[in-house]
Amino acid sequence: MENHNEKVCLFCKKDEESVPLVQVDYKGKTYHICPQHIPVLIHDPGQLEGMLPDAGDLQAG
């Protein structure tokens, strides 16, 4: 099981030592994502399916 308490990018799992991480609060949980993958969250959140709960329901921006 993935540990969502770790401060790593949802997508590439880089930690804040490697990249600046942006905090994302979603459905009562806190996630982090790096600037490289923010566009994925914005434009193609379906790619986060399995990483974020119900990501498939997110609307692309």
Ligand SMILES: [Zn+2]
């Ligand atoms: Zn990333």
